[in-house]
Amino acid sequence: MLKNQNSISAKYAWTSGLLFVLLLAAVRANSAMLLKLDTGIIGIVQNSMPTFETSLMKAVTTIAEPKFAIVYAVIIAAVLWFMRLRVDAIWTLATLAGGDVVAYIFKEFVQRARPRWNQVIPESGFSFPSGHTFGAVLIVFFLVWFFVSRIRSQNLQKVCQIILIIWVVxxxxxxxxxxxxxxxxxxxxxxxxxxxxxxxxxxxxxxxxFVARFVEKDVQGRHSQH
Known part of the structure; x- marks a missing residue:
C-alpha cells in the first residue's frame, strides 16, 4: 500500500536534513543569536497563560507523550497486519523504533539543557530535539499515508489533513x-x-x-498489484 503513496520529495527531504543540521550546529556552538531568538519566542508564547489554555496544552502534551506514540504505532501496525499489509505493518514499527533511536542519539550528542524558567510541567532529560514533536510528526504521516489517503472524498481528505497538521502545530x-x-x-x-x-x-x-518473502504468502501476486 505504501508503494502507492507519494513519497517525500528529495527537495523537501534534503532541505529538512540541512535545516536540522544547521540548528544542531547552532545549538552545539551555543549561538547567542539562536538563544536570543528562542527566549524571545518563549516570552511571547508564555506572555499570557490563562487556566483554560494551560489545561489544554497539558492535555495535548500528555496525548503526544513518546510512550503513547509507541502505542499508536502498534495499533496502526496491527490494523495494517489485519488488512494483510504486513510489510507496511513491519515498516511502521521499524520506522518509529529506528527514529526513536536516532532522536535519542542526537539528544545524547547535543545534551542541551531544558529551559530553566516557567516550566509548567517539570521535565527531565535533554531538550534537543523534542521527542513529543518527533513522534507526533511520524504518527501523523502514518495516518495520512495509510488511512487518510484511502478516503474517497477529496474534500474529506483535505479536512483530515488540516486537522492532523493543526495537531502537530x-x-x-x-x-x-x-x-x-x-x-x-x-x-x-x-x-x-x-x-x-x-x-x-x-x-x-x-x-x-526481501521482507515480503518472509511475511507474505502470495508474494508474487501481491507484487503484481503494487
Missing amino acids: LVMYSRIYLGAHYPSDVLAAFFLAVAWLAIARWLYKKLYD
Whole structure:
C-alpha cells in the first residue's frame, strides 16, 4: 500500500536534513543569536497563560507523550497486519523504533539543557530535539499515508489533513508553552522527522521484496498489484 503513496520529495527531504543540521550546529556552538531568538519566542508564547489554555496544552502534551506514540504505532501496525499489509505493518514499527533511536542519539550528542524558567510541567532529560514533536510528526504521516489517503472524498481528505497538521502545530506549541523546550528544539524535531521518514521510505522501497518473502504468502501476486 505504501508503494502507492507519494513519497517525500528529495527537495523537501534534503532541505529538512540541512535545516536540522544547521540548528544542531547552532545549538552545539551555543549561538547567542539562536538563544536570543528562542527566549524571545518563549516570552511571547508564555506572555499570557490563562487556566483554560494551560489545561489544554497539558492535555495535548500528555496525548503526544513518546510512550503513547509507541502505542499508536502498534495499533496502526496491527490494523495494517489485519488488512494483510504486513510489510507496511513491519515498516511502521521499524520506522518509529529506528527514529526513536536516532532522536535519542542526537539528544545524547547535543545534551542541551531544558529551559530553566516557567516550566509548567517539570521535565527531565535533554531538550534537543523534542521527542513529543518527533513522534507526533511520524504518527501523523502514518495516518495520512495509510488511512487518510484511502478516503474517497477529496474534500474529506483535505479536512483530515488540516486537522492532523493543526495537531502537530498544537504539540509543538504546547512544548514551548509549558516551558519544556526551546522553539529550536521543536523545529529541529520536525525537520529530523521529515528527513528520517524520507530515509525510511527509501529503505521500504529497497527492502520490500526481501521482507515480503518472509511475511507474505502470495508474494508474487501481491507484487503484481503494487
